[in-house]
Amino acid sequence: xxxxxxxxxxxxxxxxxxxxxxxxxxxxxxxxxxxxxxxxxxxxxxxxxxxxxxxxxxxxxxxxxxxxxxxxxxxxxxxxxxxxxxxxxxxxxxxxxxxxxxxxxxxxxxxxxxxxxxxxxxxxxxxxxxxxxxxxxxxxxxxxxxxxxxxxxxxxxxxxxxxxxxxxxxxxxxxxxxxxxxxx
Amino acid sequence: xxxxxxxxxxxxxxxxxxxxxxxxxxxxxxxxxxxxxxxxxxxxxxxxxxxxxxxxxxxxxxxxxxxxxxxxxxxxxxxxxxxxxxxxxxxxxxxxxxxxxxxxxxxxxxxxxxxxxxxxxxx
Numbered sequence: 001x002x003x004x005x006x007x008x009x010x011x012x013x014x015x016x017x018x019x020x021x022x023x024x025x026x027x028x029x030x031x032x033x034x035x036x037x038x039x040x041x042x043x044x045x046x047x048x049x050x051x052x053x054x055x056x057x058x059x060x061x062x063x064x065x066x067x068x069x070x071x072x073x074x075x076x077x078x079x080x081x082x083x084x085x086x087x088x089x090x091x092x093x094x095x096x097x098x099x100x101x102x103x104x105x106x107x108x109x110x111x112x113x114x115x116x117x118x119x120x121x122x123x124x125x126x127x128x129x130x131x132x133x134x135x136x137x138x139x140x141x142x143x144x145x146x147x148x149x150x151x152x153x154x155x156x157x158x159x160x161x162x163x164x165x166x167x168x169x170x171x172x173x174x175x176x177x178x179x180x181x182x183x184x
Numbered sequence: 185x186x187x188x189x190x191x192x193x194x195x196x197x198x199x200x201x202x203x204x205x206x207x208x209x210x211x212x213x214x215x216x217x218x219x220x221x222x223x224x225x226x227x228x229x230x231x232x233x234x235x236x237x238x239x240x241x242x243x244x245x246x247x248x249x250x251x252x253x254x255x256x257x258x259x260x261x262x263x264x265x266x267x268x269x270x271x272x273x274x275x276x277x278x279x280x281x282x283x284x285x286x287x288x289x290x291x292x293x294x295x296x297x298x299x300x301x302x303x304x305x306x307x
Contacts, residue, residue, distance in 0.1 A: 129250035157191035
């Protein structure tokens with residue numbers, strides 16, 4: 001992947017496919033590190049499945065026998081001297097509080113650090129493709145908020161208008177752009 | 185500065201349109217957005233399609249949606265066009281620029297851009 005934001009788009013898709021009502025995408029940066037968390041309340045996975053998703057030859061897909069999304073994110077983090085973890089509670093074992101948390105830590109000053117890239121585009125793409133599920137996005141730099149978005153608030157304000165409507169997607173894009181420009 | 189209050193205006197504007205639009209979309213455009221598609225550049229292709237469909241005023245006729253792996257990863261980014269009563273058209277190795285052309289020629293004008301489609305011999 002050329003940009004970290006593409007890994008975010010890719011791995012967040014797994015959360016939506018796991019039936020998550022809410023997927024949180026949290027980026028916390030300092031001068032040295034970037035920590036990415038993708039947290040969902042989807043169906044989760046058993047311990048065995050968690051162990052196998054980091055294996056490129058594991059996938060739930062039936063068209064091919066390889067799944068590269070999680071391994072690519074893991075590689076992107078580890079090649080910077082960072083770390084990667086994935087924790088999950090399956091709905092079978094935890095009927096009330098289930099879901100998956102993926103955490104990747106990157107060392108930003110390492111030569112193999114992939115730039116974050118157009119994260120706004122990844123967020124709007126996720127919302128356009130999955131207008132009926134909610135996303136919470138937060139990006140901080142040294143503890144200060146650069147941009148944040150909660151589709152639950154947007155959904156409430158729109159009162160039935162689908163989030164994938166062009167005007168809504170454009171508004172979200174501008175809304176995030178403005179926040180980044182102001183908090184630079 | 186943008187505020188959530190602006191969404192109220194969008195809501196008021198869209199409410200009638202959305203009701204009107206339901207059920208009228210007869211062309212479905214699907215972009216492969218699995219790992220293979222995303223890595224090959226599907227995100228700008230999808231955005232270009234969404235943008236063009238709106239600019240050309242085709243939102244009543246065309247829906248753009250996302251799907252997982254279509255199974256021909258070596259040809260990604262892949263865009264499929266489904267139209268009632270017609271055979272599926274598969275565009276391969278797409279770019280944002282090609283997507284704009286497809287929107288104008290195919291989605292608006294009804295003319296398939298065969299230079300970007302997958303021919304049987306290639307499979």
